[in-house]
Amino acid sequence: MTDRALVVVRAGALTTVQDRGRPGHAHLGVPRSGALDARAADLTNRLVGNPPEAAVLETTLSGCSVRPRSTVTVAVAGAPCPVTVDGRPAAWGAPVRVPGGALLDIGAARSGVRGYVAFSGGVTVEPVLGSRSTDLLSGLGPPPLANGTVLPLGRPAGPPARVDVVPHPAPPSELVLRVTLGPRDDWFTDAALRTLTRYPYAVSSASNRIGLRTEGPALERSRAGELPSEGMVLGAVQVPPDGRPVVFLADHPTTGGYPVIAVVHPADLPGAAQAAPGTPLRFVAVRHRR
Structure with a gap:
C-alpha cells in the first residue's frame, strides 16, 4: 500500500x-x-x-x-x-x-x-x-x-506558496445576500416582495449543504396551487409552504415544485457557507426581472 x-x-x-x-x-x-x-x-x-x-x-x-x-x-x-x-x-x-x-x-x-x-x-x-x-x-x-x-493522496504538483499568512474574509456577523427577483416572483404578493427585501431574517439551525434555511416572516403567495417541477439553479431562493425562504446550496436538487422568488448573486454564496445558525440575514434586491 x-x-x-x-x-x-x-x-x-x-x-x-x-x-x-x-x-x-x-x-x-x-x-x-x-x-x-x-x-x-x-x-x-x-x-x-x-x-x-x-x-x-x-x-x-x-x-x-x-x-x-x-x-x-x-x-x-x-x-x-x-x-x-x-x-x-x-x-x-x-x-x-x-x-x-x-x-x-x-x-x-x-x-x-x-x-x-x-x-x-x-x-x-x-x-x-x-x-x-x-x-x-x-x-x-x-x-x-x-x-x-x-x-x-496524489503526488505534489508544485512547491507550496512562499507566504507566512494570506488575507481571508472573516465569517459574516451579518449575512447580506444580493438577489435578482424572479423567475416566480409573480406568485407572491407585493407585500411579500417588500417583506423579503426589507425585513430581517436569521440563519436557521436546520441549514445544511443542500440549502440555507431561514427564520423570519413568512412570504404570502398571490396564487394558490403548486408548480410543475422545474429546474433549479445554485443560489435559487425557493419558498416552501411554510413561507420561509430557502437558499439552495451546492447539494441542492436539480428540480423542484415550489416557486423561486429570487436568485442569489454567486459571489455571495461563500458567505452563506460560513453563516452560523442565528446569524442575521438580509436579502437585498439588485435587479428586478419584470
Whole structure:
C-alpha cells in the first residue's frame, strides 16, 4: 500500500471530500455539489501548491484529526480554528509541513461553520462523473469520513506558496445576500416582495449543504396551487409552504415544485457557507426581472 495516504483519527461532526463539483449533469438529475466556500477551498490548494481542481476536506463546526503516512504539506482555511501537529500549535491560513505519522488536529471553529484542509497532491479518491466530491443528496462520491477511513493522496504538483499568512474574509456577523427577483416572483404578493427585501431574517439551525434555511416572516403567495417541477439553479431562493425562504446550496436538487422568488448573486454564496445558525440575514434586491 502506498505511503501517500492519510488515516482519519477523528472524523468530526461532518467531514467530506470536496472539489469544484460536477456541474453540467443537471439533465441527468445529478446535483452540482462541490465545496460550499469555494474561495476558501481554492485558497488552501494554492497554499500547498495544488491545482485548483484538487480535492480537499470540508469540515463542519468541530473540525477533524488525521494522521498522514508520509510527510505532507497542509493548509487550513475557511472557518478560523486552532491547528496543532502532535499537540503543538501550527499556523492557520498558511502552509504547514506535517511529518509522516504525526497527528494533525483541526479544532472546532471559533467562528463560521466550514473549514477546508488541503494536502499537497490532493485527496485522490476515485472520481465519479469527473468529480471527487461527496454529494449528500444523491449519495454520489465517497461517503462522509468516519474514524479509521484511509484516504489516498496524489503526488505534489508544485512547491507550496512562499507566504507566512494570506488575507481571508472573516465569517459574516451579518449575512447580506444580493438577489435578482424572479423567475416566480409573480406568485407572491407585493407585500411579500417588500417583506423579503426589507425585513430581517436569521440563519436557521436546520441549514445544511443542500440549502440555507431561514427564520423570519413568512412570504404570502398571490396564487394558490403548486408548480410543475422545474429546474433549479445554485443560489435559487425557493419558498416552501411554510413561507420561509430557502437558499439552495451546492447539494441542492436539480428540480423542484415550489416557486423561486429570487436568485442569489454567486459571489455571495461563500458567505452563506460560513453563516452560523442565528446569524442575521438580509436579502437585498439588485435587479428586478419584470
